Amino acid sequence: MSTLKEKILRRIAREGPISVAQYMEMALYDPEHGFYMKGEPIGARGDFITAPEVSQMFGELIGLWFVQAWEDHGRPKPFLFLELGPGRGTLMTDMLRAARLRPQFAQAAEIVLVETSPALRQRQKEQLKDAHVTWRDSLFEVQPDRPVFLVANEFLDALPARQAIKTDQGWRERLIGAAGGGLAFVSANKAMEEFVPPRLRGAPAGAIFEFSPEAQDAVRTIASIIAQWGGVALLIDYGHEHSAIGDTLQAVKEHAYADALGEPGGADLTAHIDFEALGAIARAQDTKVFGPEPQGSFLEAIGIRARAKKLKEASPARARDIDAALDRLTSPTQMGTLFKVMAIAQARVSDLAGLSCSS
Ligand code: SAH
Numbered sequence: 001m002s003t004l005k006e007k008i009l010r011r012i013a014r015e016g017p018i019s020v021a022q023y024m025e026m027a028l029y030d031p032e033h034g035f036y037m038k039g040e041p042i043g044a045r046g047d048f049i050t051a052p053e054v055s056q057m058f059g060e061l062i063g064l065w066f067v068q069a070w071e072d073h074g075r076p077k078p079f080l081f082l083e084l085g086p087g088r089g090t091l092m093t094d095m096l097r098a099a100r101l102r103p104q105f106a107q108a109a110e111i112v113l114v115e116t117s118p119a120l121r122q123r124q125k126e127q128l129k130d131a132h133v134t135w136r137d138s139l140f141e142v143q144p145d146r147p148v149f150l151v152a153n154e155f156l157d158a159l160p161a162r163q164a165i166k167t168d169q170g171w172r173e174r175l176i177g178a179a180g181g182g183l184a185f186v187s188a189n190k191a192m193e194e195f196v197p198p199r200l201r202g203a204p205a206g207a208i209f210e211f212s213p214e215a216q217d218a219v220r221t222i223a224s225i226i227a228q229w230g231g232v233a234l235l236i237d238y239g240h241e242h243s244a245i246g247d248t249l250q251a252v253k254e255h256a257y258a259d260a261l262g263e264p265g266g267a268d269l270t271a272h273i274d275f276e277a278l279g280a281i282a283r284a285q286d287t288k289v290f291g292p293e294p295q296g297s298f299l300e301a302i303g304i305r306a307r308a309k310k311l312k313e314a315s316p317a318r319a320r321d322i323d324a325a326l327d328r329l330t331s332p333t334q335m336g337t338l339f340k341v342m343a344i345a346q347a348r349v350s351d352l353a354g355l356s357c358s359s
Pocket of ligand 1: 036042050051052053084085086087088091114115116117120137138139152153154155158159
């Protein structure tokens with residue numbers, strides 16, 4: 001049994017069952033054994049792959065999207081170019097390379113990366129050694145005094161989520177306790193109805209509703225920064241457009257699904273994000289929300305096919321790989337539909353490329 005699993009079992013023996021969010025927190029971010037604290041969780045040699053790791057096209061297009069948004073905002077100078085959870089630093093590298101087309105953008109950008117994991121931070125340092133970059137441990141430490149252009153890819157889904165389960169007695173928190181020497185789901189006595197949207201409360205027994213207080217806090221902070229300082233935040237993640245019933249707590253190890261309770265620390269753990277709830281939180285900060293738009297149609301709208309064609313012309317030997325990456329990023333059966341793109345801007349902003357306004 002992993003050391004972290006033993007540590008979690010000891011905590012349960014001491015305190016009783018823990019919430020799914022407390023479990024995710026330990027499994028992902030335990031300072032010694034958490035999944036993200038190790039050297040290489042993401043990428044072909046890691047446990048899971050993300051859009052920027054699939055192809056350089058992703059970061060390049062997003063970079064050009066930011067250049068356009070920055071121009072549409074009157075080219076503020078200086079501005080904060082902020083990335084939350086940069087992983088291996090690939091997205092920022094590809095964005096900056098594409099943004100070289102507009103040297104003024106790169107000159108005006110003050111790059112700040114928010115990263116908790118020392119191992120990944122080291123990786124980002126190596127990857128971005130030619131850029132001037134500073135780091136923060138937490139979004140809540142960022143105190144902007146200028147417009148902010150913010151990107152977060154697969155950041156919100158890595159934040160701990162809680163689960164409520166409908167029992168015969170009503171909605172209760174779904175907890176993780178000890179059973180048979182291992183971990184098992186149990187339900188608590190505390191009523192959870194207030195956390196479940198009214199239209200979902202009548203779901204049948206066994207239904208599960210997820211919400212992430214940390215993702216909600218993050219979006220509230222992002223939206224209040226944008227409302228105050230201007231700029232735009234682009235959030236890309238997998239999740240549902242509307243609040244919904246469903247157990248999406250998912251473990252991935254070595255590119256395959258794994259038991260969520262099997263090997264804490266040894267596998268990635270995520271929960272889908274609820275774009276409806278997060279969009280409402282952003283709007284409550286007096287911002288305008290664009291999307292969520294499926295990742296596939298967003299990338300098509302901002303020119304991924306033309307970019308793929310160019311890359312294939314430049315290196316015909318890689319044509320098959322480029323087509324495969326294009327398909328992986330945009331196809332509805334791959335990352336094209338499940339992944340979605342949502343932007344937050346000031347209320348006066350009327351257009352953002354590839355996204356329609358939803359508020
Ligand atoms: N954006 C990258 C990595 C996604 S994985 C990509 O697309 O490849 C999630 C990332 O968020 C990791 O870098 C992880 O260490 C970081 N992270 C998770 N929770 C965090 C938090 N609370 N604050 C800062 N970074 C966090």
